Amino acid sequence: MDxxxxxxxxxxxxxxxxxxxxxGVPDPTAPPALYPVSxxxxxxxxxxxxxHARTSGEAEWALVNLDQITLKGWVREGxxxxxxxxxxxxxxxxxxxxxxxxxxxxxxxxxGSVLISGTVAMTSGVxxxxxxxxxxxxxxxxxxxxxxxxxxxxxxxxxx
Numbered sequence: 001m002d003x004x005x006x007x008x009x010x011x012x013x014x015x016x017x018x019x020x021x022x023x024g025v026p027d028p029t030a031p032p033a034l035y036p037v038s039x040x041x042x043x044x045x046x047x048x049x050x051x052h053a054r055t056s057g058e059a060e061w062a063l064v065n066l067d068q069i070t071l072k073g074w075v076r077e078g079x080x081x082x083x084x085x086x087x088x089x090x091x092x093x094x095x096x097x098x099x100x101x102x103x104x105x106x107x108x109x110x111x112g113s114v115l116i117s118g119t120v121a122m123t124s125g126v127x128x129x130x131x132x133x134x135x136x137x138x139x140x141x142x143x144x145x146x147x148x149x150x151x152x153x154x155x156x157x158x159x160x
Contacts, residue, residue, distance in 0.1 A: 045150055046149070047150055047152075047153055050152050050153070050154055055129065056128040056129055057073070057075075057128075057135070057150070057152075059119060059120060059137075060118060065090055065093075065117075067090050068089060068139065068140055069089065069090045069137050069138065070137070070138050071087075071090065071120050071137055072086055072087045072135065072136045072138070073086035073087075073122075073135045073136075074134045074135075075127060075130035075134075076130055076134075077127060077131060082134060083130075084123060084126070085126040085128060086119070086123065088120035090117075092121070093117050093118065093120060094117075096117075099115055099117075100115065131152050132150070132151045132152070133149060
């Protein structure tokens with residue numbers, strides 16, 4: 001809940017196969033789940049400052065849903081080549097219409113809200129906690145691609 005505006009400013013859906021409680025994300029009571037998160041997370045930057053090494057990026061859509069578009073994600077550790085961790089069409093996700101119904105039913109669908117998709121399946125055996133992430137959306141009909149990449153820079157340990 002955004003304390004200044006009195007409304008949820010960001011709704012996030014996550015599919016949590018096997019749970020993520022060990023990562024600080026509680027298991028949903030009815031997956032998939034909606035999680036309100038801070039609006040500052042809607043950014044495209046080249047570096048993300050984090051508090052610990054157990055943080056993971058995800059390839060997600062925001063405000064689009066063309067089923068033929070593909071979402072891909074790669075990770076990199078040090079000087080090793082990129083390893084593909086995600087490769088799925090948008091049709092693998094629940095539609096924005098589905099997710100608009102949920103906040104509407106709960107009285108949360110208000111102006112200023114942003115809905116992002118959650119993530120597509122990740123390849124097993126690839127380190128999702130890698131230091132570098134690259135994501136890409138490709139339209140196979142037009143050949144158009146939008147991508148973003150960033151590195152994770154771990155902050156100092158807490159004092160005290």
